[in-house]
Amino acid sequence: MKRFHVHVSVENVAQSLAFYSALFGCQPAVVKDDYAKWMLDDPRVNFAISARGAAVGVDHLGIQVDSDEELAALERQLAAADVAMLTQTGTACCYAESDKHWVSDPAGIAWEAYHTLSSVPTFNGAEAVAKASACCAPLKPEPVKLETKPRIRLGECAPGSGCC
Numbered sequence: 001m002k003r004f005h006v007h008v009s010v011e012n013v014a015q016s017l018a019f020y021s022a023l024f025g026c027q028p029a030v031v032k033d034d035y036a037k038w039m040l041d042d043p044r045v046n047f048a049i050s051a052r053g054a055a056v057g058v059d060h061l062g063i064q065v066d067s068d069e070e071l072a073a074l075e076r077q078l079a080a081a082d083v084a085m086l087t088q089t090g091t092a093c094c095y096a097e098s099d100k101h102w103v104s105d106p107a108g109i110a111w112e113a114y115h116t117l118s119s120v121p122t123f124n125g126a127e128a129v130a131k132a133s134a135c136c137a138p139l140k141p142e143p144v145k146l147e148t149k150p151r152i153r154l155g156e157c158a159p160g161s162g163c164c
Helices: 013-024 068-080
Strands: 003-009 030-032 037-042 042-048 057-065 086-093 095-104 110-119
Touching: 013 037, 013 042, 042 057, 057 068, 068 095, 068 110
Parallel strands: 003 042, 057 110
Antiparallel strands: 003 057, 030 037, 037 042, 086 095, 095 110
């Protein structure tokens, strides 16, 4: 079963924890000094926040799946969109190890399709991590006119980040 994913960069995790816990009517499933995640069932959303030095606001959107088969189906759907795709296998990001496919929509919003395999003890699987972004989403392209095919530039992780 699929779950919609929203990741928001915030200035202060503690303040945001209080706000989103009140909004959702529950405490997060994961809480760290720089990160929190709510796994909501109504609506079915994986909502995450982090304070990692990225611009405040929506960091990326995604669809989380429960199986390799669902991820393969999403990969085919993304391929049909005819945009550049970055595939990552067994990557550590946001206190989890996952298989992922990243794309950017025509407006430059990063989207990830992913299957979480396990948890990891640090934000990106390494003790020393650069605070370059909430996660290592592909670089966002310049906005394009909708009648033209987007030119997506997929980015690398921040140097030394070991990020997804």
